[in-house]
Amino acid sequence: MIDGPFFVLVVAGVLGTGLVAGVFFGFSAFVMRGLAALPPAQGVAAMNAINVAAVRPAFMAVFAGSAALSALIAVVTFVVWPAEGTVELLSGSALYLVGSFGLTIVANVPRNDRLAGLTPGAPEAAGYWPAYVREWTLWHHVRTVASAAASLAYILALA
Secondary structure (H helix, E strand, O other): OOOHHHHHHHHHHHHHHHHHHHHHHHHHHHHHHHHHOOOHHHHHHHHHHHHHHHOOHHHHHHHHHHHHHHHHHHHHHHHHOOOOOHHHHHHHHHHHHHHHHHHHHHHHHHHHHHHHOOOOOOHHHHHHHHHHHHHHHHHHHHHHHHHHHHHHHHHHHHO
8 A cells, every 4th residue: 555655746646647638638639620720820830839838837847747756656666666556656657757758858849849940931831830730749649648647557556
């Protein structure tokens, strides 16, 4: 049974990864569809504005904080090695660290950086926009599922 400070740590992990999953789900369910329906110049400009707005303390504290919590949960799990929930705790940490945080760094951020370097009304931006939406959204769906699965794994560890 997980209890004491470790219990609090895992509950914080549930909340953090769950909040990130919720934000990501909103993008997967309707934000990207709405942006994709815009003319390329407007879609590029809107997505660039969203990407700038996302890197603010409120979201980054939850997003990066959940990565720190996931890493800490993994370390504590290896040290404590609880009788129950070990697989779920390590799975939840791996899902978030690799499938959400890591994937953001290797798949979504490079696409965001490329998009940020384009002038919204330029032909190059219009040409890149459909590929950006398709590729970014695909990887974003994976991040959404990984974040939700991490939260679920942590919940199962507490059950």
